[in-house]
Structure formats: structure tokens, C-alpha cells
Amino acid sequence: MDLFLIVSIRSWRIEEKMEPWKTSITKVEPNHLTTKGYAQENLIGSIPFSYVVYLLLKGDLPDKSQGRMMDAILTACIDHGVTPPSAMATRVVASGGVPLPTAVAAGILSIGDAHGGAIEKGACFMQEGVKQMHDEGLTIDEIAKRLVTESREKKQRILGFGHRVHTADPRTKRLFQIAEEEHITGDHVKLAKAIEHVLHEQTGRNLPINVDGAIAAIISDMDFDWRLGKGFFLIGRVAGLTAHAYEEQTKFKPMRKMFSIDYEYDGPNEKSMKNE
């Protein structure tokens, strides 16, 4: 009871065990910043920004091939016009009259399992497939057939194939070309191409590898953790979203009428409240 009185006029700390922080990202000292082992002043202006992104996600600097591949991946994610959920979210939020970063963040929020998410899930799927192949001594074609057959039996869509606009995504072709030039192509890219082939064979449908699927395969061949999948997409896309927020705020009035939606109200007919 006495303790209680003291507590209510002084301060109070919940005594939970606090975990110590460990971080491998940046050490901050007065006038000195070290990120993943490199002084920031040495990174600034000495190497491309994309190399620094690679450093942050992989733990060390890329060689020239890996660096060029990283540039290509980020560029392939920048923008797909005004209709994807991310661009639309950024623009409608910008039209509410908020600061630029708030609008950009709204766009990033839409990056989920259905938008950009195929990189994460596709990379996970392919990494498990390649592991299975090696464990069981299978060929690329054998594992591709098994994966497609299993997915079709479970009625699960294989992510990273097919696109709502493109029948031959120009970004996919270019990304694979660079992966080839830079000698990055490995089992995962081969598996992606084999799956595309088997899908066509088994379903008769053309489900080409889309940009998400291509990136999933390439980052897997670059030995990235699949859990970073959405990260590649968002780091690239944030550049486009910044352009969208800026365009909306400088070219249009706030709260402009952005679209017409013919909607059908399918709720209950109007009724009175019981107590009326």
C-alpha cells in the first residue's frame, strides 16, 4: 500500500527482462559511421548506390557482375504506370493533402502476397525445388515436372508466371539476358525456364515467366535469402512511387475526382430503426 503511494507520484518501470540489442547494420560513433564494416564516407560517391543496397542485403560488396545485376533488378521494379495498387494507393493518399513520404508509404503498404509478393514466394519455391533436386539427384526437367504436377494436384498456383497485361514481359527477357552475360545464371533460372515449359506442355496455356518470377530466380542464383524478396521490389518501386506522389501533388488539385466507379449497392434495402 505504501509502495503504491510512492509509485503513483514517482516513476514506474515494468520489470521485464530486456533483450540486448545486437545489430550488424551500422555502428554510430561521433563523426564516424560504419555500415557492414565500411566507413560510410568511403562508400559515398565511390561506388554506385545499388552496390550499397547489395551490401545492406547481402553483408558484403558485390563484384562488378553482381553489381550490374543488382542495378538491373532494381530498375526492373521502378514503375508500371498508374494502375497497380501501389501507384494507385500513393496517388489517392497524396490527393488527401498529406506530405510526400506519407503518400509513398501508402504505396509500399500495398506490396503484399498479390503485388510484388511473387518474388518472395517464388524464390522460396525455387530454392526448395533446387534443394530437392540435389538431395534426390534429379535433373532440372525431372524436378520441374514434379513441381508442376504437384502444384496442379493441390490446385496451387505457381507464383511468378503469367501477367495481366504482357504476354512476353520485356523486363524478363532483358533480366535473363544480363544474368547470362554476367554468368549469374544457375539452377534457379534454369528451373524457372523449365517450369514455364512444363506449364505450357501440361496446360496448353502460355504462362510466361513474369518480372517477379525472373527476379525470384535470379536472386536465388545470387544466393539471397528468399525472405528478402519483397525488399528488392520495394527498394526499386519506391523511386517510381516518389515520382507518382510528386506528380499528383504538383499537377493536380487535392481531392480531385480520380475515377468513376459504377458500383452496385448490394446491402439491405433501407429500413427504419426498431425504436423509431
Added chain:
Amino acid sequence: MDLFLIVSIRSWRIEEKMEPWKTSITKVEPNHLTTKGYAQENLIGSIPFSYVVYLLLKGDLPDKSQGRMMDAILTACIDHGVTPPSAMATRVVASGGVPLPTAVAAGILSIGDAHGGAIEKGACFMQEGVKQMHDEGLTIDEIAKRLVTESREKKQRILGFGHRVHTADPRTKRLFQIAEEEHITGDHVKLAKAIEHVLHEQTGRNLPINVDGAIAAIISDMDFDWRLGKGFFLIGRVAGLTAHAYEEQTKFKPMRKMFSIDYEYDGPNEKSMKNE
């Protein structure tokens, strides 16, 4: 009344005038994407990602000097450890058990007038200062003195000077060195340095140009719209925030006890409700 009945079973459209969309960012056609005049497949892997960011924010590709400067600016924004609002927001949100982009977006939300905002406001301030200087035929030193004197009279802080940790921010020095090497330094960087000098002279305090102030001056000399100020910061920082979200999710348990806060409850003492 009849109309009403039809409406409730059919669809309904509010007849507001809809503004036509115009966008200069990306044209989307089947199997072809054009961003700011360039086919995306030509951009991918041909130039650094930072050049593409420049393209999106400026409207055309940079030359090599501008490109290197852009790389330097984005790299200078990547990370400042675990304590800034953006890193902390990303980490506490990640600890709630949400997808990576949700946690990164939370970090971006904190980029406001007090965190990263000095780039926007500082650039606006310097651009107006340089304009005034030219309009009235003043020297850099004269306009710097006037701006500092006026701000002190209005008790307004000049943004972009001083840092809570660094007395000589290593990023500032390096950014100015590159701006010099690439012949980007112009009136705005000169004005920033003159303001730093006058501030010291008039206040006796050491308020060195911080990284935000340096970027504000440099993007002004590169002829960027100051309204994009927070955009540079967020595009660079999102790389660091992605690393923070990933580290939190892979190295720690959800809902870990992250910090102890000795807080004092200064609300009313406990009381009973009137109707008790």
C-alpha cells in the same frame, strides 16, 4: 420514387466531373513499357539504378557527373543506426509480426519536418536566398548575413545545421568533396558554407552543415525542385530500413522487450466513476 427503386437494384454513379489523367511517368502497352521517354528494357542493366532515380525525379538521364553525385546523395542517406525515428518505427512495427513492407513503410512515415525534413525546407530556404541575391545584386556573404540575421530576429531555426551526435558530419565533408570534383558546386553550396560561417560568427556556437543541409544545397545546385527534398532521403533510407526490418524479423523474437522506459504517470490520481 420509381427512380429510387431502380437505383437500389441497379448501379449508381455520382455525376461529378472527372478530371482526365495525365502522367509523364510511364506509358504501359502490352509487352512495352516507356518511362520518361525510355523503353524500360533499354534502361535495365544499361545504366546504374541511381541514374534511373535521377530520370524519374528530373525528367531526363544524368551525365556521369550528375549520376555520380546522385549515387553519393542516396548512399549518404542509407542509415544512422537503430535510434532515429525511422529505424525505430520499422523495428517496433516489425516486432508486431507483420510483413516486411509494412514495417519499412512505418519507418518512412516518420520522415517528417523534424526527420529528413531539413532537405526540403533547407533547399526551399537556400533557393529563395539565391534568388533574392541575384534579384538584388548581392554577394554570397551579404545574403548569408541577411538570412541569418532575419532568422535570428524571427527566432526561426535555419534548418540543415547542427547534429545531435556529430560535430563534423563525415557525410557532409564527403558530399561536398564530390560536388567539387564533379563541378556541381554552385551558389547554393557556397551560400550554405557562408551561412555556417555567419552562424558561428553571430552566435559563437559551432553549427556545422549536417548531411541534410549538404544535400539541400547540392540538389539546389543540381536544379531540383525543393518539394522533392524528402524524396531523396526516403529513397536512400528505404535500403537501410529494409535491412532493419529483415534483421529484426530474422534475429529476434516477435514482441521482444526492446527498451526500458522509466516513465512518470502525470495523469489524475485514481478516482471512482460518479455513478458508482
Added chain:
Amino acid sequence: MDLFLIVSIRSWRIEEKMEPWKTSITKVEPNHLTTKGYAQENLIGSIPFSYVVYLLLKGDLPDKSQGRMMDAILTACIDHGVTPPSAMATRVVASGGVPLPTAVAAGILSIGDAHGGAIEKGACFMQEGVKQMHDEGLTIDEIAKRLVTESREKKQRILGFGHRVHTADPRTKRLFQIAEEEHITGDHVKLAKAIEHVLHEQTGRNLPINVDGAIAAIISDMDFDWRLGKGFFLIGRVAGLTAHAYEEQTKFKPMRKMFSIDYEYDGPNEKSMKNE
């Protein structure tokens, strides 16, 4: 150098002065939670949730009149169909395949100066107007005329008047009726009505008080801080946004085609890169 070595293998703390936390919201003790002076177990189920919202924003519990007014205000904010930025942001983000709270948060982000913001700015405007009226011994009509005239001279829109869909917002009428019944109507509501009248007189246009303007006037008569203005809107609207996120996720497929936008690409014509 020695210090450096120790630092790099042990821990490091930036020695900034840390401000002590003071909070008047909730005191947390084992098995006991006190919010604004009331044990949470006494609040739960004893009074309406709206009374607790009032407690959190005002510092003490409302009487029955204030409580009913609070219920009315929150209900007036719940939803305005699928087209406002907040509903649209929630729905497009939900369609990306993210958790429900992420989609709801995206909607809240759009609550800005142009969407819901008229409550904050309108309340600030009216509170300053009423203060001026009392300071200078003016009548409601005199201050209304002055405010409208000044705003028109400065070409500043008075926020909280006019609506893109409604000529007579049904929510405004009902809110004012309840404010009257509960004897809450005071100088601010009177001023809002006088401004509506003067606006019509001076411009010939019908710019009726909208729901934001009505709430701005009423919370001012209830002596709330205008800086909480957007808070009322968001607490009410979050209920509608939750319904939108849920409807999108349970009624539609992810990444559905939500709208057609006829857009004109007004960027540069396609060109080749210089180094090609």
C-alpha cells in the same frame, strides 16, 4: 585506438541527454491499468465506448449530453462509400494481399488537409474568430462578415463549407439538431451558421456547412483543442475502413481490376539512350 577496440567488441551508447517520459494516458502495473485516473476494469462495460474516447481526448468523462454528442460526431464520420481517398486507399492496398490492419492504416494515411482536414483547420479558424469577437466586443454577424471579407481578399477558402456531392449534407443538419437538443450550441456553431449566410450573401453561391464544418464548430463549443480535429474523423472513419478492408478481402480476388483509367501519357516521346 584502444578505446576503439573495446568499442568494437563491446557495446556502445551515444551519450545524448535523455528526456524523461511523462504520460497522462495510462499507468501500467501488474494486474492493474489506470487510464486518465480510472481503472480500466471500471470503464469496461460500464459506459459507452464513445465516453472513453471523450475521456482520452478531453481528460475526464463526459456528462450524458456530451456523451451523446460524441456518439453523434463519431457516427457522422463512419463512411461515405467507395470513392473517398481513405476508402479507395484501403481497398487498393487490401487488394495487394496484405493483413487487414495494413489496409486500414493506408486509408488513415489519406486523412490530410484536403480529406477530413477541414475539422482541424475549421476549428482553428472559428476558435480564433470567436476569440477576436470577444476581445473586440463584436457581434457574431460582425465577426462573420469580417472573416469572410478578409478570406476573400486573401483568396483563401474558408474550410468546412460546400461539398462535392451534397447540397444539403444530411449529417450536418442532424448534428446541429443534437447540439441544440443537448444545449451544446454556443458561439462557434452560431459563427458557422453566420459565415454560411455571409458567404451566400457575398458570393451568391450556396456553400452550405458540410459535415467537417459542423464537427469543427461543435467540438469548438465543447472546448476541444483544434489540433485534435483530424482525430475525431479518423476514430469514426476507422470503423468504415475496417468494413471496406474486410469486404475487399472476402468478396473479391486479390489484384482484381478495380477501375479503368483513360490516361494520356504526356511525357517525352520514346527516344534512344545516348550511349546506344
Added chain:
Amino acid sequence: MDLFLIVSIRSWRIEEKMEPWKTSITKVEPNHLTTKGYAQENLIGSIPFSYVVYLLLKGDLPDKSQGRMMDAILTACIDHGVTPPSAMATRVVASGGVPLPTAVAAGILSIGDAHGGAIEKGACFMQEGVKQMHDEGLTIDEIAKRLVTESREKKQRILGFGHRVHTADPRTKRLFQIAEEEHITGDHVKLAKAIEHVLHEQTGRNLPINVDGAIAAIISDMDFDWRLGKGFFLIGRVAGLTAHAYEEQTKFKPMRKMFSIDYEYDGPNEKSMKNE
């Protein structure tokens, strides 16, 4: 080629099949708003806000018992001091100098599987358990034993039990008391209590039903969809987060030093870049 030219000077629409919108939330007509069958002007001020929340989530108005239970549930979620991820995210983001809704949204983002998420997953778990019980003609005790045994065998934690601060959560006791008084208690609440008992029996540990678990059980007895679980928490919590954002913005300086973190940098030792 000709087509191309026309496209580049006129407008362009991707011809995807657009799904028609159907919404049961609100019908918007000039001067008339109908939400879930009720004119908004009839809802405003006639019933508590909590009843309207129930309407939005359930499709019709509650009776008095259900309404009181809804008030209790929302109030039980309002706040738990400064340390939960949601409050901390709101406060650090507010300290960045952003608008109030941006800070509140950041808090909502942290509501995930580990924070507030036990309502969704717990409700799903209990609803499946009760269904199984009915399908197989088991008693509450039998299904509780089976669920606990199975979860322990799979090493899966049953969500909604145990708390990092409270051994007897005062909110749980009060919520169950009201559910009893209002005759809402049914199989799900009984199952929750039986699980608590079996957990203690099998593990020897005291893992009392926490506030999330209590709400999960009660909304299940009220026949709510478990997918709305996080919605209850966020609608209640947003009131507390608004108070946190407001307190941070009015009581403290932006970018205040909020906490000390003793962190250990466990990244690589400082090294030079290869090309230096």
C-alpha cells in the same frame, strides 16, 4: 505503327476485363447516405457509436446486450501504456514531425500476428474446436484436452493465453463478467476456460486467458467472422493511439531523445574497400 502514333498523342486504356463493384457498406446519393440499410441521419445521435461499429462488422444493429458487449470489447482495447509496439510506433513517428493521422497509422501497422493478432488466430482456433466438438459429439473438456495435447505435440503455442505483465488480466475478468450478465457466454467462452485449465494441468504453468483470448472467445460466441479479429482491436486501440500522438506532439519537442539503447554492433570489423 500508325496505331502507335495515335496512342502516343491520345489516350490509352489497357483492355483488361473490369470487375463490377458491389458494396454492401454505403449507398451514396445526393443528400442521402444509407449504411447497411439505415439512413446515416437516423443513426447519428440515436444510438451509441459502438452499435454502429457492430452494424458495420455484423450487418445489422445489436440488441442492448450485444451493444453493451461491443462497448466493453472496444474499451478493453484502448491502451496499455507507452511500451507496446503500437504506442511506441505512434510516438516515434509523431516525433519525426508528421501529421497526427500519419502517426496513428504507424501504430496500426504494428498490429500483427504478435500484437493483437491473438484475437484473429484465437477465434479461428476456438471456432474450429467448437465445430469439431459438435461434429464428433464431444464434451467441452474432451475437445479442450485434445486441442492442448495436439498443440503441444506440434509444439504450437495456443494464442490468447499468458501475458508479459499481468498474471490475472483485469480486463479478462471484467469482459467475462459482462458476457455472463448479458447471457452471451456460450461454447467458445467455455472452451477458452477449459483450455486454460488443461494448460495448467498439463504444463504446471499458469497461462491465464489474456484480453486477446477473452475477446476471441466472446466474439466467437457472438457469431463474428474470425477474420475480423484484428479489426476489433484496432478500432478500440486507435482511440488510445490518437491520445499518444497528441500527447507526443503537444508535450514534447520533435526528435527528442526517447530512449537509450545499449547495443552491440556485431557486424564485420571496419575494413577498406578493395579498390582503395
